[in-house]
Each structure stands twice: as structure tokens, then as C-alpha cells.
Amino acid sequence: MSTLTSFGDIQKMAASASSTSLKPSTPSTTISGLRRRPLSTTFGVTTLSFRRLHRDQPCRFVVLSMDAKPTILVAEKLGEAGVKLLKEFANVDCSYNLSPEELCTKISLCDALIVRSGTKVSREVFESSAGRLKVVGRAGVGIDNVDLAAATEHGCLVVNAPTANTVAAAEHGIALLTAMARNIAQADASVKAGKWLRSKYVGVSLVGKTLAVLGFGKVGSEVARRAKGLGMHVIAHDPYAPADRARAIGVELVSFDEAIASADFISLHMPLTASTSKVLNDETFAKMKKGVRIVNVARGGVIDEEALVKALDAGIVAQAALDVFTVEPPAKDSKLVQHENVTATPHLGASTMEAQEGVAIEIAEAVVGALKGELAATAVNAPMVPAQVLTELKPFVALSEKLGRLAVQLVAGGTGVKTVKVTYASARAPDDLDTRLLRAMITKGLIEPISSVFVNLVNADFTAKQRGLRITEERVFLDGSPESPLELIQVQIANVESKFASAISDSGEIKVEGRVKDGIPHLTRVGSFEVDVSLEGSLILCRQVDQPGMIGKVGSILAEDNVNVSFMSVGRIAPRKQAVMAIGVDEEPSKQALKKIGEIPAVEEFVYLKL
Ligand SMILES: NC(=O)c1ccc[n+]([C@@H]2O[C@H](COP(=O)([O-])OP(=O)(O)OC[C@H]3O[C@@H](n4cnc5c(N)ncnc54)[C@H](O)[C@@H]3O)[C@@H](O)[C@H]2O)c1
Numbered sequence: 001m002s003t004l005t006s007f008g009d010i011q012k013m014a015a016s017a018s019s020t021s022l023k024p025s026t027p028s029t030t031i032s033g034l035r036r037r038p039l040s041t042t043f044g045v046t047t048l049s050f051r052r053l054h055r056d057q058p059c060r061f062v063v064l065s066m067d068a069k070p071t072i073l074v075a076e077k078l079g080e081a082g083v084k085l086l087k088e089f090a091n092v093d094c095s096y097n098l099s100p101e102e103l104c105t106k107i108s109l110c111d112a113l114i115v116r117s118g119t120k121v122s123r124e125v126f127e128s129s130a131g132r133l134k135v136v137g138r139a140g141v142g143i144d145n146v147d148l149a150a151a152t153e154h155g156c157l158v159v160n161a162p163t164a165n166t167v168a169a170a171e172h173g174i175a176l177l178t179a180m181a182r183n184i185a186q187a188d189a190s191v192k193a194g195k196w197l198r199s200k201y202v203g204v205s206l207v208g209k210t211l212a213v214l215g216f217g218k219v220g221s222e223v224a225r226r227a228k229g230l231g232m233h234v235i236a237h238d239p240y241a242p243a244d245r246a247r248a249i250g251v252e253l254v255s256f257d258e259a260i261a262s263a264d265f266i267s268l269h270m271p272l273t274a275s276t277s278k279v280l281n282d283e284t285f286a287k288m289k290k291g292v293r294i295v296n297v298a299r300g301g302v303i304d305e306e307a308l309v310k311a312l313d314a315g316i317v318a319q320a321a322l323d324v325f326t327v328e329p330p331a332k333d334s335k336l337v338q339h340e341n342v343t344a345t346p347h348l349g350a351s352t353m354e355a356q357e358g359v360a361i362e363i364a365e366a367v368v369g370a371l372k373g374e375l376a377a378t379a380v381n382a383p384m385v386p387a388q389v390l391t392e393l394k395p396f397v398a399l400s401e402k403l404g405r406l407a408v409q410l411v412a413g414g415t416g417v418k419t420v421k422v423t424y425a426s427a428r429a430p431d432d433l434d435t436r437l438l439r440a441m442i443t444k445g446l447i448e449p450i451s452s453v454f455v456n457l458v459n460a461d462f463t464a465k466q467r468g469l470r471i472t473e474e475r476v477f478l479d480g481s482p483e484s485p486l487e488l489i490q491v492q493i494a495n496v497e498s499k500f501a502s503a504i505s506d507s508g509e510i511k512v513e514g515r516v517k518d519g520i521p522h523l524t525r526v527g528s529f530e531v532d533v534s535l536e537g538s539l540i541l542c543r544q545v546d547q548p549g550m551i552g553k554v555g556s557i558l559a560e561d562n563v564n565v566s567f568m569s570v571g572r573i574a575p576r577k578q579a580v581m582a583i584g585v586d587e588e589p590s591k592q593a594l595k596k597i598g599e600i601p602a603v604e605e606f607v608y609l610k611l
């Protein structure tokens with residue numbers, strides 16, 4: 001198990017550790033009764049994880065060791081500028097051509113891994129990392145070589161470099177298109193072989209011909225733009241592309257069948273996914289114009305290569321120019337590669353000096369940012385949260401996790417948490433609030449205190465699902481100023497008993513509610529009782545008969561125990577009726593002190609909660 005709770009947490013934990021000067025050698029009363037778990041060291045922070053002996057509640061200590069750096073394994077050649085950036089922050093191990101076994105062995109010592117398309121980052125890699133691997137950086141666009149499901153299950157962020165090689169790939173597509181049309185590769189080889197075959201290598205013209213671009217994303221649209229410049233009539237098929245983007249460069253979006261049936265040239269630019277795998281096959285080749293020419297700089301797997309050989313032999317496809325193959329490198333005797341009407345390059349689409357430097361910088365910045373706890377703008381398996389949104393949501397992120405932690409600790413032992421409802425009240429329009437981050441942190445708060453699983457933004461939804469935890473979300477629209485993204489967050493756990501009966505609301509759920517005040521998360525409701533206590537340190541909730549002297553009695557028991565009270569608030573139904581007192585404490589009270597509080601005659605129930 002990794003002892004890190006999230007990318008951001010490592011910094012928070014480090015900060016709190018430095019402020020409380022925890023050291024492994026420092027004896028601390030909090031350590032008694034705790035069994036030490038394996039030690040893990042990551043980038044500047046050594047985490048000692050302890051587990052309570054009697055209750056399944058993890059407790060973490062973080063110790064700073066300033067010289068420790070994260071380790072980043074660069075498994076494929078990366079531009080120098082990127083490596084330099086990585087070295088400023090981490091120990092960088094550039095080890096190329098690792099076998100799958102060597103990669104699995106090395107990975108357990110690495111916090112991040114950077115690959116291009118030549119390395120398979122399989123489930124075994126994540127399993128072998130035993131939780132240490134936090135980020136996989138794909139120095140390029142296609143992430144079909146990374147097992148995303150396994151990454152997500154292991155809470156490992158995957159980031160890519162989606163923009164820096166777009167132009168290079170588009171230029172290579174155009175290079176293949178023109179080279180194929182004029183038999184450049186074949187003619188070059190024959191001249192070098194001492195031949196002069198001017199009539200054999202008569203080509204075809206591009207001007208006025210129809211080019212169908214399949215996949216009208218970044219590369220596809222750049223290819224389209226360039227092909228228009230060559231005087232081609234360009235159509236495109238992409239079920240997800242906005243029509244106005246196509247219109248803006250004079251491209252008509254059409255159906256797949258129309259695209260392949262009317263094209264003289266087809267250029268492939270979609271990702272390899274389950275739905276695009278072998279999208280060009282016997283059936284679809286049969287629908288094409290006889291003599292069509294095909295360019296593929298996307299992924300080999302989008303073409304059924306056997307079917308393409310047949311279509312080439314039958315003359316349905318006159319020529320193909322391929323940069324990518326189902327298996328790379330393809331077999332030496334591959335019928336496809338050896339076909340006289342095929343032009344092949346060894347996956348060179350992104351291989352320009354400029355693109356490689358750009359990609360290296362793009363991925364290095366993304367990986368370092370992710371290791372520092374920043375949310376990545378190019379995350380592939382986690383929500384991408386723009387920086388300004390994140391700044392606004394930050395205190396609500398903390399509030400969310402604390403409400404989750406509080407709510408789950410109020411559940412009586414033996415009653416499983418299955419159904420949680422989260423309500424966000426805000427004066428902003430629903431579309432203006434991205435709740436994925438908040439939901440992930442609530443999930444983290446709900447799950448971590450009762451398990452050894454670590455939850456972060458990447459694996460929160462997966463972990464909740466795996467544990468049968470159903471989290472529903474509701475937005476309540478409030479009148480008022482939409483200046484703040486949220487007014488309050490409410491977490492309700494249904495169908496459970498509570499160890500603090502007052503936490504059960506009139507409708508029968510455990511209910512906690514919080515707000516952010518001056519940037520600090522506050523608990524503002526427990527069950528039907530309004531309270532107001534800042535969510536720092538730990539908390540004692542106490543239901544009593546409202547009467548004079550209660551605050552004093554509890555306060556002096558805590559003072560005798562040398563426990564500092566940070567906050568106190570009483571919420572009551574009516575004067576001299578029942579009240580709930582919420583007391584924030586900096587230290588954990590001793591068992592004797594808690595027992596004494598429970599023995600005050602007016603106290604009907606109480607609970608101690610760790611935040
Ligand atoms: N040969 C190389 O070196 C090289 C370099 C860069 C990119 N690539 C590959 O090129 C492809 C495109 O890259 P990009 O940066 O343009 O990605 P992108 O995400 O910007 O564009 C992909 C487009 O494909 C579309 N798409 C998805 N499913 C589709 C389907 N079934 N039919 C039609 N369109 C579909 C998407 O809507 C998207 O617009 C990827 O496969 C990438 O790996 C290869």
C-alpha cells in the first residue's frame with residue numbers, strides 16, 4: 001500500500017509535519033498502541049504509516065528528509081530539454097530498451113515513468129510498482145500502450161503531451177500522401193539500384209481529388225488544412241468533431257460510409273480504441289472506390305492488415321503509405337511492408353527535432369507538476385481542472401474530505417456504508433460547478449478512515465464502485481451572489497446506525513453539513529443541530545441537556561488533560577432543552593478524560609472524531 005493519500009496531500013502532510021516537528025526518533029504519546037507498517041520514502045517526504053491496534057483507523061506521520069528526491073524512470077529517448085527539466089526536480093534514470101521483466105523490476109523504485117509509444121505499460125507494471133508509481137507520462141499523444149484501467153485502479157495518474165507533435169504528424173501525413181502519389185520511395189530505390197524507369201513511376205495528381213480525413217482532431221484538421229492548400233477537395237468523418245471547426249477550414253463532415261465511398265485518398269487520424277480497431281477491414285474496403293490510396297499515421301491497429309494486403313492485391317487499394325503497424329516493428333517478411341505498392345516509415349510521425357524537444361518539455365512539465373501535487377492539465381485518467389477553478393475550489397476540497405471523514409466516523413460499527421448522498425448548494429448555475437474533484441475528496445474521506453486503501457482523484461470513483469459505495473449528487477440552486485462557487489456541502493449516509501444518535505437527521509440519515517468561512521472549512525450542522533466549529537485538529541461532539549456550566553465542566557476536564565480547545569460551539573433545539581456541543585481540540589484527549597466527559601450527568605452521548 002502506498003502511504004500517500006493524494007498528490008496534493010503529500011505537500012500538506014509535509015507542511016504539517018514540519019510545523020509539528022515530528023521525527024521518527026521523537027517519542028510521541030500518539031504512537032503508543034499503534035503498530036508500525038512498512039516505511040516508504042518518496043521525494044523529500046518519508047512517510048511512516050502506523051495502524052491502530054484495536055480500531056482499523058490509519059494514522060500517518062510524515063517526516064521530512066530534505067535531500068530525498070523522487071525518482072523518474074525515462075524508458076525511451078526523450079529530448080534533452082525535457083531531461084534537463086526533470087533533473088532539476090528528481091533523480092532521473094534514463095534506461096532504454098528494457099525488457100518487460102526489467103521494467104517491472106525497476107518500477108518498484110520509481111515515482112514516475114516516462115515512455116513513448118515503444119514501451120508497453122501493462123497491468124504487471126502497476127502491480128510490480130506496489131503503489132509507489134504515481135505518474136506515467138506518455139511523451140506523445142497515443143496512450144494505447146498504457147493500460148489505463150490498471151493505472152486508474154492503482155491510483156496512478158497518466159498524463160500525455162497532446163499538442164507538441166501535432167504539426168510533425170500532420171507534415172509526415174502530407175509527406176506520405178505526396179510521396180505515395182508520385183512513387184518517390186520506389187523511384188528513389190530504383191535509381192539507386194542503377195535503373196531509370198520513367199514510365200513505370202508515373203504518378204497521380206492531388207489537385208481536385210477528394211481526400212477523406214477519418215478522425216478530425218488535432219492532426220486530422222492540420223492535414224485537412226494542408227491538403228486544401230494542395231487544391232484537394234477535403235471531406236472528414238468524426239462523430240465527435242464540431243461542425244463549425246470543420247466549416248472554418250472549408251471541410252465538410254460526412255458519414256463514415258460516405259467518406260470511404262467517395263474518397264480518392266483516405267488519411268487516418270483517429271485514436272486506437274475498441275471502436276476504431278480494424279475499422280478498415282474486408283467489408284469497408286469493399287465499399288471504397290477502386291484505386292483508392294490510403295495514408296496511415298495514426299495507429300496500425302485501425303487497419304486490418306491482412307484485409308489491406310488482399311485489397312492491394314485486388315487493386316481496390318492502389319497504394320498505401322504507412323507509418324504505423326499493428327506490431328512494431330513489423331515482421332521482416334511482412335507481406336504488407338514488402339508489397340510493392342506500399343510505402344513504409346518506422347513510426348516517424350512525431351520524429352522531428354522540433355517536435356521531440358517540444359514533447360519532452362511538455363511531458364517533463366506535466367510529470368513534475370503531477371509529482372508536486374498540481375492537477376495536470378493533460379491528465380488522461382483524471383478530471384482536468386483548470387488552475388483558476390482549482391484555486392476557487394481549494395477550501396471546498398478540504399471541506400469535502402473532512403465532511404466525508406466525519407460522516408463515516410459517525411457510523412456505528414457493523415453497519416456498512418453503501419449509500420451516500422452529497423448535496424451542493426450554490427448560487428451558481430449547475431454548469432459552472434465541476435463536482436468531480438469534490439466528490440473524489442468526499443470519497444477519500446469516507447473510505448480512508450475505514451480501510452487500508454488510499455484514495456485520490458484518479459481512483460476515487462473506481463474505488464467507491466469496487467466497494468459497492470453508491471454516491472449520488474444533488475445540486476441545490478440558491479438565490480444570491482454567485483461570487484463563491486458554493487454555499488454549503490451536505491453529506492448524508494443512508495441506512496446506517498450512528499454511534500452518535502444526534503447525528504441522525506429527521507429523515508433518518510447521518511447528516512453533516514459544512515461551509516467555508518474566511519477560507520477555512522467549518523462544520524455547520526450535525527443531524528438536526530446547527531453548530532459552528534472550524535474543521536481543524538479533532539472534534540468532540542457531545543449531546544447534553546442545555547444548562548449553565550456545561551462548557552466550563554467539559555473545558556476543565558480537557559484542561560486537566562492538557563488538551564487545548566481550539567473552538568467550541570453549542571447548537572440547541574431550544575433553551576434548557578437538548579443541545580449539541582462541538583469542541584475542536586488540538587490534541588487527542590486521554591481515555592480517562594473522555595470517560596470523565598461521558599460521566600457528566602447532563603451528557604447524554606458523546607463521540608470523539610479525528611479529522
Ligand atoms: N505517427 C505518429 O508518430 C503520430 C504522431 C501523433 C499522433 N499520432 C496518432 O494520431 C492520432 C490522432 O492524434 P491527434 O493528436 O489528432 O488526436 P486527437 O484526439 O486530437 O484527434 C483524434 C480524433 O479522432 C476522433 N475519433 C474518435 N473516434 C473516432 C471514430 N470512430 N471515427 C472517426 N473519428 C474518431 C476524435 O473525435 C478526435 O477528434 C492518434 O492515434 C495518435 O496516436 C501518431
Ligand SMILES: O=C(O)[C@H](O)COP(=O)(O)O
Nearest residue numbers: 116117118140141142350
Ligand atoms: O502518439 C504519438 O504521439 C505518436 O505516435 C508518436 O509516438 P512516439 O513518441 O513513439 O514517436
